[in-house]
Amino acid sequence: MSLINEDEALIAAALKGSAYAWEKLVKRYESRVYNHGLRLTGNSSDAMDLMQEVFLGVYRNLHRFRGDAKFSSWIFRIAHNKAVDMNRRKRLMTLQSKSGDQDERDIFEQIASYSHDEPDARLSSEELNSQIVKMLSILPLDQRLIVELKVFQSQTFEEIADMQDISVNTAKTRFYTALKKLKVVLEENHVLP
Amino acid sequence: MSCPKTQHLLQEYFSDDLAPLAREEIGNHLNSCEQCSNELEALLFAQSNLQKWQEQQVPHWDRGLELFRREHRSGNFRSGFWSRWQWLPTAASFAMLGILLLNVSVTSNQQGFSLSFGAGSGNSEQFDVQLSEFQARQQNEMEALITRVEDRLDSNSIQLLQAVMDQTQQSTAENLDRIYAFFEQQRIRDLEDMRVGYQELVDSDYETIRSLQQLAQFVSYQGTVR
Numbered sequence: 503m504s505l506i507n508e509d510e511a512l513i514a515a516a517l518k519g520s521a522y523a524w525e526k527l528v529k530r531y532e533s534r535v536y537n538h539g540l541r542l543t544g545n546s547s548d549a550m551d552l553m554q555e556v557f558l559g560v561y562r563n564l565h566r567f568r569g570d571a572k573f574s575s576w577i578f579r580i581a582h583n584k585a586v587d588m589n590r591r592k593r594l595m596t597l598q599s600k601s602g603d604q605d606e607r608d609i610f611e612q613i614a615s616y617s618h619d620e621p622d623a624r625l626s627s628e629e630l631n632s633q634i635v636k637m638l639s640i641l642p643l644d645q646r647l648i649v650e651l652k653v654f655q656s657q658t659f660e661e662i663a664d665m666q667d668i669s670v671n672t673a674k675t676r677f678y679t680a681l682k683k684l685k686v687v688l689e690e691n692h693v694l695p
Numbered sequence: 696m697s698c699p700k701t702q703h704l705l706q707e708y709f710s711d712d713l714a715p716l717a718r719e720e721i722g723n724h725l726n727s728c729e730q731c732s733n734e735l736e737a738l739l740f741a742q743s744n745l746q747k748w749q750e751q752q753v754p755h756w757d758r759g760l761e762l763f764r765r766e767h768r769s770g771n772f773r774s775g776f777w778s779r780w781q782w783l784p785t786a787a788s789f790a791m792l793g794i795l796l797l798n799v800s801v802t803s804n805q806q807g808f809s810l811s812f813g814a815g816s817g818n819s820e821q822f823d824v825q826l827s828e829f830q831a832r833q834q835n836e837m838e839a840l841i842t843r844v845e846d847r848l849d850s851n852s853i854q855l856l857q858a859v860m861d862q863t864q865q866s867t868a869e870n871l872d873r874i875y876a877f878f879e880q881q882r883i884r885d886l887e888d889m890r891v892g893y894q895e896l897v898d899s900d901y902e903t904i905r906s907l908q909q910l911a912q913f914v915s916y917q918g919t920v921r
């Protein structure tokens with residue numbers, strides 16, 4: 503076995519029953535998957551649920567993993583499907599349901615003002631993240647997923663198109679449409695007093 | 696005035712594998728069209744806002760270890776039988792050293808390995824012949840052993856499966872199939888690793904063993920062995 507691909511070595515060991523290898527494999531990806539879930543669902547409890555479902559899926563299908571794709575791509579393909587399932591069961595991150603405490607407009611103003619100034623020390627990382635989440639929440643799930651996979655997971659449009667069962671061109675159009683919406687939200691809220 | 700090219704152009708701008716020529720064309724248009732370049736700037740700005748995400752730490756969780764251990768433990772023989780299985784190549788290597796140093800021969804039968812101590816050998820030519828005969832014999836023994844283990848594994852997989860099902864209380868056919876497929880895969884892999892491991896051992900240790908054998912030969916002349 504080549505030593506170059508640590509993932510594959512861990513997978514082989516986990517398939518042979520090594521709990522240590524399994525844990526190490528999970529540790530390598532859990533943060534990426536969890537943060538992915540946070541951006542998709544907007545709250546930590548849904549993000550945890552999603553992450554656990556993803557790794558259960560990884561565990562159940564590990565013997566099917568072939569080294570022809572990157573393991574990370576394979577994981578995010580599973581994550582994509584789990585997010586779609588989850589969204590079918592309960593709508594993920596609808597704007598009105600999540601934020602009882604704050605006025606939407608305030609939030610977008612904060613994003614806009616933050617974005618235009620130099621990094622604002624007043625914003626904690628949680629606040630910053632929650633603003634990003636609010637921004638993403640205007641997108642329907644398929645577009646949110648594309649933005650997520652493209653911007654945060656560096657997947658190619660080809661990989662994304664394959665996951666969503668659409669053409670590469672449609673994937674590009676969806677990404678463009680999503681960015682346009684985000685742009686509009688940022689602009690509108692910056693112009694508003 | 697809106698430029699008719701904006702959407703197509705910017706969509707292509709974000710492509711993964713844009714040809715240098717296409718990239719140049721897009722660049723040329725962006726240089727000459729204010730509307731497209733402003734639009735692009737705004738889109739990149741929106742994207743850069745997302746990239747300010749601060750990585751959050753994962754709350755504590757069990758990483759699926761409980762499930763993993765439950766499904767891989769399943770009775771004693773998983774840890775007993777299967778870990779002994781990992782020992783086999785090592786055991787084979789010891790057996791080979793044994794025959795060379797002490798003239799022990801290894802045979803396997805339904806009960807397992809048995810050892811017998813042979814008479815000392817005369818000179819090193821004889822030893823070489825013995826060595827190659829031994830290798831051939833051991834390889835045959837190993838093949839026979841693998842065949843028998845294979846048969847035993849078949850019934851073990853079914854028992855293992857039953858144990859898992861009892862523990863998880865999920866006896867749907869789908870689950871059964873899934874778990875069985877999982878173990879089947881594992882069984883084949885283990886057997887393959889075993890074969891490869893043994894072959895590698897035979898290949899790589901041949902020279903080492905030969906020199907150890909010379910040493911043993913020397914020592915036995917001194918009368919310290921046996």
Ligand SMILES: [Zn+2]
Nearest residue numbers: 698700728731
């Ligand atoms: Zn233009």
